[in-house]
Amino acid sequence: MRKFWTGVFQNRKRKVLEQKLLAQVDRTKLPRHLAIIMDGNGRWAQKRGLPRTAGHRYGVEALRKVIEASVELGIPVLTVYAFSTENWKRPKEEVSVLMDLIVEYLQKELDELHQQNIKIRTIGSIKELPFNAREELAKAEKTTAQNSGLKLNVALNYGGRMEILEAARTVARQVETGVLQSSEITEELFSSYLFTAGQPDPDLLIRPSGEYRISNFLLWQLAYAELYFTDIYWPDFSKEEFYRAILDFQGRNRRYGGV
Ligand code: IPE
Ligand code: IPE
Ligand code: MG
Numbered sequence: 001m002r003k004f005w006t007g008v009f010q011n012r013k014r015k016v017l018e019q020k021l022l023a024q025v026d027r028t029k030l031p032r033h034l035a036i037i038m039d040g041n042g043r044w045a046q047k048r049g050l051p052r053t054a055g056h057r058y059g060v061e062a063l064r065k066v067i068e069a070s071v072e073l074g075i076p077v078l079t080v081y082a083f084s085t086e087n088w089k090r091p092k093e094e095v096s097v098l099m100d101l102i103v104e105y106l107q108k109e110l111d112e113l114h115q116q117n118i119k120i121r122t123i124g125s126i127k128e129l130p131f132n133a134r135e136e137l138a139k140a141e142k143t144t145a146q147n148s149g150l151k152l153n154v155a156l157n158y159g160g161r162m163e164i165l166e167a168a169r170t171v172a173r174q175v176e177t178g179v180l181q182s183s184e185i186t187e188e189l190f191s192s193y194l195f196t197a198g199q200p201d202p203d204l205l206i207r208p209s210g211e212y213r214i215s216n217f218l219l220w221q222l223a224y225a226e227l228y229f230t231d232i233y234w235p236d237f238s239k240e241e242f243y244r245a246i247l248d249f250q251g252r253n254r255r256y257g258g259v
Pocket of ligand 3: 039040041
């Protein structure tokens with residue numbers, strides 16, 4: 001009983017703190033595009049004596065909170081790194097659980113995401129994913145195609161180098177066939193061949209789990225992003241953490257090479 005009331009009290013305290021942080025957020029200075037590397041699921045689980053895959057399940061809960069907070073604040077674009085081109089190196093069972101989780105997540109959440117007016121897009125080489133995952137993703141994109149709210153990019157089998165190479169190949173082909181002159185290749189043009197075509201570059205990148213690297217995520221697009229690192233593992237990432245990151249971002253002085 002005592003434990004129950006302690007839990008209630010802590011929850012209440014957390015809510016109050018969350019509201020306090022939210023009240024400090026300047027809604028006129030939000031990132032136009034927020035990118036997140038959802039990392040630390042495995043270590044979160046191992047710390048609790050659970051299999052790594054349990055961490056991935058709890059990671060989905062954190063994603064739900066962050067999507068909700070992004071919608072509430074009115075952030076225009078959110079890109080989440082869910083599976084990299086390097087993650088195939090993991091044990092088969094883990095990869096398979098991750099793929100199943102995508103299917104499960106979409107089957108369970110698509111209606112809710114649609115109701116929130118979210119527009120879903122996958123970025124990465126989708127054709128290598130299992131058939132049922134591709135099917136659910138295609139359905140999610142189609143269902144939400146006309147939505148005008150948060151643009152949610154889910155990076156799956158995504159690699160920044162692969163994305164740049166693919167774009168370079170396409171541009172090269174166009175030059176070869178005479179559609180394009182090499183002198184016409186500008187940053188704007190090149191960007192339009194990336195998965196994020198038409199979207200602003202990320203203003204803020206969040207990486208939890210105490211790792212200080214980009215791990216092949218949005219290499220081109222992150223050129224001038226503000227980077228935010230926290231030691232918290234992704235499954236523990238909460239709205240409170242989310243607001244902390246936004247507030248930190250709002251305190252930054254962005255110079256873009258100027259003075
Ligand atoms: C991120 O968590 C999820 C994916 C990469 C799919 P990890 O599984 O990388 O967790 P850690 O980094 O091993 O703790
Ligand atoms: C990056 O995390 C990829 C995702 C979160 C999907 P990793 O755990 O794969 O990256 P490294 O191995 O720490 O660089
Ligand atoms: Mg990791």
